Amino acid sequence: MVAAECEQASVCRIGQFGSPCGDGFKHLGGVVGLDGRIAGVGQAEQFAHVHGMGDRVSLEVLGGIADGAGPEACAGAEGDTGVVGHAVDGPVDGLGLLAHILEAWIACKGGDAGKPWLDPSVWQLRSQMSHREMVARSGGELCHCRQIVQKTSLSVCARYDESAATRSRQEALMLSGSITIQKLLGAMKKLDASDLHIKVGIPPTYRIGGRLRPIESDPLTEEEADHLLDPIIEPAKMERYNKTGNLDFAWHLPDGDRFRINVFRSGNHTHAAIRRVKAEIPDYNDLHLPPVYERLVNETSEGLILVVGVTGCGKSSTQAAMVNQVNLTRSENIITVEDPVEYRFTPAKSIISQREIGIDVESFPVALRYVVRQDPDVIFIGEMRDHETVLSAIQAAETGHLVFATLHTADTMQAFGRMLEFFPESERDFIRSSLASSLRAILAQRLLPAVPGFETKVVPATEVLLFNTTVREHVRENQEEDLPAIINSSRGEGMHSFTQSLADLVNKEWIDLPTAMDYAPNREALQSMVRGLEVKASTLVGRIRQKGS
Structure with missing residues (x-):
């Protein structure tokens, strides 16, 4: 999508899923790990586009991010589409990631600090992009991608999504190996998820901030759904579940995190609703x-x-x-x-x-x-x-x-x-x-x-x-x-x-x-x-x- 089309897009709002500015870009496989670091990103274009695809949980990094941002990163670049390197240290969300890459691009295009090429309003925009509360107080109407296009003539739109880091971590969880109930439970604290739902025919689904968010994974098969919880259900409890079709029990991880688990039979298959219970008693x-x-x-x-x-x-x-x-x-x-x-x-x-x-x-x-x-x-x-x-x-x-x-x-x-x-x-x-x-x-x-x-x-x-x-x-x-x-x-x-x-x-x-x-x-x-x-x-x-x- 070109800049003019992005500028004319009617929907580019904070917190909404999907973006009118993300069509046509290829996914280069970049993910953010559970520690918040970017890894596995190929070098191609220089910008990131973070977005949700429907209600799916995903992070797509469209562009190359590598160590060594600076003018030399632009060598051989044609027009505005050169490769930019920028190392991101620490947790990022969708808006923060865009800010990092915009800053790298400014450094790339400007050469050194003594030759700024953008007017101060762009730096003010960068500050706004990094400040979650300022973005939130805009009521969802502030279209940052349009402002960036207008100020910089970029051809890529990026959209703020408060759950981008969360979704990326969920994807990283699934990429790190086979799904186990221990992994799914262990990720709940990192994701600040209140609930986890296990059901045949859909991927494991978290509730984060009141919204259901499936992880990026294939739907659970009948075999997977029926046996995913087996490692944490004791034989006596399993016997009770097999007799009644319902089971309530508590389980905890080695770090003390506790979970209230309801297992029930539906359509002759095992489903589960799991609530995370914080270890500390609240006041x-x-x-x-x-x-x-x-x-x-x-x-x-x-x-x-x-x-x-x-x-x-x-x-x-x-x-x-x-x-x-x-x-x-x-x-x-x-x-x-x-x-x-x-x-x-x-x-x-x-x-x-x-x-x-x-x-x-x-x-x-x-x-x-x-x-x-x-x-x-x-x-x-x-x-x-x-x-x-x-x-x-x-x-x-x-x-x-x-x-x-x-x-x-x-x-x-x-x-x-x-x-x-x-x-x-x-x-x-x-x-x-x-x-x-x-x-x-x-x-x-x-x-x-x-x-x-x-x-x-x-x-x-x-x-x-x-x-x-x-x-x-x-x-x-x-x-x-x-x-x-x-x-x-x-x-x-x-x-x-x-x-x-x-x-x-x-x-x-x-x-x-x-x-x-x-x-x-x-x-x-x-x-x-x-x-x-x-x-x-x-x-x-x-x-x-x-x-x-």
């Missing part, structure tokens, strides 16, 4: 949780604290932070029941016993049947999945224990219906009354993509329902529909809705407004809050009543 600051979480644990010694959310929303990390807060600050006997054990706690002021389903005990109901005989002060239940587990949690909370548990629901309102569903209609009034008495808080959360350049890739939006006298009365009387208004009018106590949390995150500049709008339960209310025009819930209810009268 509230690491997780960017609001201060009410820490205050709640400090002020609560008995009752049930429930953390709810969909799969992958960070419930386990939040619960680990809360349990570890007790461990670090109080002298308690803590017993956890998990499937599988994800975080390994180191006893501090407390005694901690961690029991894993399928290894230490048969099931959650069996574990909870005996837990009260083990003199616990604090009980952590990995997930409430059935009638017996919910009932045991309520009974333990009612008898003076502090119980932490998780539940798979989207928000605080759905949590009540979900727990009641475990019981027959004839028992629900009794369970409702017990929940009203035993619950201390329901904390809902979901993970949202953070603004580029933020210290983490995702941040939690939260909803907090604290059980004061008013909330208890409404739960007992089956009036949960009034709880959202109570939450909105009780911010002074630490309660807040998802919409209020989204507004706070936007105002802190942790997420952008379009992201908040995508996740907002009430978009109009969110826009009002972000503009500083929030209408208090009590006033709003009053207006509605007045209008209806």
